[in-house]
Amino acid sequence: MPGITLGDTVPNLAVETTHDNFKLHDYFADSWTVLFSHPGDFTQVCTTxxxxxxxxxxxxxxxxxxxxxxxxxxxxxxxxxxxEVEAFTPGSKVNYPIIADPNKEIIPQLNMVDPIEKGKVFKD
Structure with a gap:
């Protein structure tokens, strides 16, 4: 399956986010980053x-x-x-950016999709 795996360098993709547009390596800079993905907004598990x-x-x-x-x-x-996330998590603010990927082009490049589901939803 194409995409990154553990130990690989994340590709320096240009992304649009809720905070700004940037290249991933510029955001990561010299720090650790937790990158987490969700298939869609407003789902119960993803919201929590x-x-x-x-x-x-x-x-x-x-x-x-x-x-x-x-x-x-x-x-x-x-x-x-x-x-909605903040309403379900009183006292918390989503102060981190969220990348938009409405064309589903970024998530497969990062190998963050189930291989079985990839064939159903994502373009190769």
Missing amino acids: ELGAMAKYSHEFEKRGVKLLGLSCDDIQSHKDWIK
């Missing part, structure tokens, strides 16, 4: 996971670790979703 990351974002920050989400929807959907 993003809320948990928001709730503990200060702990990651204290350790010099950046957070970066990715979902296969557009920026406006992400911004609307963030409101």
Whole structure:
């Protein structure tokens, strides 16, 4: 399966996010980054996971670790979703960027999709 695996260097993709547009290596810079993906906005499990990351974002920050989400929807959907995430996680703010991938071009390059589902939903 094409894409990255453990130990590989993440490709320096140009991405559009809820915070800004940037290249991944510029965002990573000289720090650790947790990159996590979700198939779509407004799903129950994904919403609670993003809320948990928001709730503990200060702990990651204290350790010099950046957070970066990715979902296969557009920026406006992400911004609307963030409101729901914060509503379900009282006192937490989603202060990390979320990458938009509405054309499903980024997620397979990062090898962040189930190989069985890839053939059903994603272009090779």
